Amino acid sequence: MVASRADPRSELSPWHTSTGLYRPWNPLLVEAVLRDYREGAWPVLYLETSAICNACSCVYCDSQVGEADEGELTAKEALDVLRQFSSLGGRLLFICGLGEPLQDPKLFEILAEARKLDIMVSLFTNGVFLSEQNVSRLRECDANLLLKIDSLESETFDRMIGRDGTADRILRNVRRLLESGYQRGSPPGETNLGVSCVATSLNARRIPDLVEFCVRHRLFPVIGELESAGKAKEHYHELALDRVELLALRREVESVLKHPYQRPLCPSVIVGAHVNNRGDCVIDAGSGFPCAWFLLEEPDYVSIGNIREASLERLFRQVCRIRLEKLPDMQPKLAAHAPVFGGGGVAASDWYELYGELTRTKAEKEGLHVRE
Ligand code: SF4
Numbered sequence: 001m002v003a004s005r006a007d008p009r010s011e012l013s014p015w016h017t018s019t020g021l022y023r024p025w026n027p028l029l030v031e032a033v034l035r036d037y038r039e040g041a042w043p044v045l046y047l048e049t050s051a052i053c054n055a056c057s058c059v060y061c062d063s064q065v066g067e068a069d070e071g072e073l074t075a076k077e078a079l080d081v082l083r084q085f086s087s088l089g090g091r092l093l094f095i096c097g098l099g100e101p102l103q104d105p106k107l108f109e110i111l112a113e114a115r116k117l118d119i120m121v122s123l124f125t126n127g128v129f130l131s132e133q134n135v136s137r138l139r140e141c142d143a144n145l146l147l148k149i150d151s152l153e154s155e156t157f158d159r160m161i162g163r164d165g166t167a168d169r170i171l172r173n174v175r176r177l178l179e180s181g182y183q184r185g186s187p188p189g190e191t192n193l194g195v196s197c198v199a200t201s202l203n204a205r206r207i208p209d210l211v212e213f214c215v216r217h218r219l220f221p222v223i224g225e226l227e228s229a230g231k232a233k234e235h236y237h238e239l240a241l242d243r244v245e246l247l248a249l250r251r252e253v254e255s256v257l258k259h260p261y262q263r264p265l266c267p268s269v270i271v272g273a274h275v276n277n278r279g280d281c282v283i284d285a286g287s288g289f290p291c292a293w294f295l296l297e298e299p300d301y302v303s304i305g306n307i308r309e310a311s312l313e314r315l316f317r318q319v320c321r322i323r324l325e326k327l328p329d330m331q332p333k334l335a336a337h338a339p340v341f342g343g344g345g346v347a348a349s350d351w352y353e354l355y356g357e358l359t360r361t362k363a364e365k366e367g368l369h370v371r372e
Contacts, residue, residue, distance in 0.1 A: 018257050020191035022220035023144050024092055024122040025264030033091055037271045038361050041089025042316040044272035046097065046290055049078065049107060051277055053099035055128040057162030059239065060198050062230030062298075065099045072277045075106035077308070079113050081275060084312040086117040094268045096124035096146065097291075098277055102134055111141035122146060124196065128166060130173035135180055145182075146194045146222060147174055151203040152210055159202055178217050186218075194220040199341065200239040204249055211256045222263070223253065223341045229298040246340035263341055266291070270355045271362075273319045279307040281315040287333065288326035290319060295337060321368040323359045330355075 023029070036043045050072055053065040073081070085093070093114055101107045102125055114121050123138070124146040130138075138145065149170070151157040157167035177193075186192050195214050199207060207223065214221040226232055226240045241249065253261050268274075274282050274290035280303035283290055289299075304318045334352040363369070 017220070017262070018259060019214050019220050020186065020189055020218045022122075022146070022194040022222070022264065023186065023190050023192050024094070024120055025220075025266060026190060027265070029092075029120075030265055030267050033267050034271065034358060036089055036091065037358060038365070040365060041091075042085070042271075042273070042313065043089050043091040044094070044267045045081075045085050045090055045092070045312075046094045046268045046272045046274040047078070047081065047110075048098040048275070048277040049073070049095060049101050049110065050104035051099045052103045053126070054103070055100065055163065055166060056126050058231070059160055059162060059202075059235065060200070060226055060230070060232040062227055062232070063098045068099075068104075069277055071279075073106075073275075073279050073307075075109045077279065078106060078110050081279075081307055081312060082110065082113050082117060082119065086119060088313055088316065090117070090119050092267060092272075093119050093121045094266070094272065094291075096122065096268075097274075100126050100129065102129035108137055108141070111138070111143055115141045120144070124148070126161070127170040127173050130170075130177055132176065132180075135177050135182065139180070139182060142192075144192045144194075145177075146196050147177075147219070148197075149174065149195045149210060150197050150200075151206050152213060153203075153206050156203050156206060160198070160200070183218055191218045191220050193218070194222050196222045196224065198224045198226055199241055199246065199249060200226055201241060202239065204241055204245065207249060208252045208256050211253050215256065221253075223261070225296055225339050225341055227296045227298075229296075233298070243340065250340055261341065265351075270351075271358060273312070273316050275307055275312075275315075276301075276303075281305050281307065281310075281319065283319055283322055286326075287330055288319075288323040295333070296339060317366055317368060320359065320362050320366060321370075324363045324368060325370050327356055327359060 033043045051065050051069045052067055095101050101123055111121060122144045126148045150160040154167040158164050161167065183192055197207060197210055211221050225246065228236050232239060250261055269289055269291045272290050276282050282301040282303050284299040285302045286300055287295060305315050
């Protein structure tokens with residue numbers, strides 16, 4: 001399926017999964033994306049659309065959400081970002097941070113434009129607004145969806161999303177989505193639907209049932225560990241599972257799946273740029289990553305420029321140069337990072353090797369140097 005593991009460029013493990021691979025993380029697609037990156041394209045963008053999210057108040061929410069922020073990108077500006085992205089070889093768009101995208105009035109314009117430009121979209125949603133009409137519009141745009149389902153047990157799920165009665169609404173919507181045949185057309189071995197679940201002391205007991213549901217319905221399960229970030233910091237010790245508990249949970253999950261659990265390599269972390277809802281291109285000051293959550297810590301986001309003042313290409317180049325500067329600091333950090341449900345199907349040292357090789361190759365091609 002992939003070339004020899006001796007070649008650091010092919011360190012994406014071949015996968016086997018009983019649920020189907022979540023399409024935007026299919027290692028074959030990711031390999032093609034990384035190849036494009038080395039050859040001069042900027043193929044991955046992580047875009048935040050709006051801070052609006054007022055139907056949930058999740059115990060682990062890591063973002064400042066509620067109403068839309070002032071100065072958010074307009075639809076016209078967001079479409080302009082997408083067109084620039086496409087002209088730079090853009091292939092994969094991740095809308096997976098900040099608020100609830102289905103509450104953002106400009107979302108469908110963004111998705112329609114992405115479809116027109118042949119950019120694959122992965123959209124994270126809390127599922128509250130998956131009405132029949134929205135589902136059919138999402139389908140027309142061929143959006144891949146990551147659905148938040150922390151538990152199939154309404155009471156537990158309500159506690160986690162901080163809103164009584166909302167879990168039932170989400171679960172009803174998910175069932176309707178599945179009955180609508182949303183996955184029709186997904187090639188064998190792939191799925192356009194994933195389920196995101198944060199493992200905590202509240203829901204751990206019922207996660208194997210959720211995974212069983214995923215297997216039955218071809219939903220790729222994305223089990224995340226609690227981040228010590230955002231709201232979760234207030235009750236981290238009460239909610240977080242310790243390593244022994246996580247390992248036991250992993251074993252239970254694997255016995256349902258009947259194969260080892262693998263988290264995907266999200267290309268957004270290693271080659272993407274992150275444009276937030278106000279048009280700022282942000283990176284984590286410590287790691288240089290555009291998506292810092294995967295280190296399970298509070299990111300220290302800093303803006304390196306705004307899309308209203310700089311071209312997307314210039315911002316991508318800046319991101320790459322900063323990553324080059326951060327590489328030596330990241331080695332010990334990545335080597336020590338070993339989450340139980342963690343990602344990529346590769347060891348942390350392989351992550352570093354691949355990430356380092358990609359960053360250096362790209363920087364050399366672009367003539368980028370570490371600042372003195
Ligand atoms: S985690 Fe997502 S759904 Fe929950 S409050 Fe935060 S933005 Fe809203």
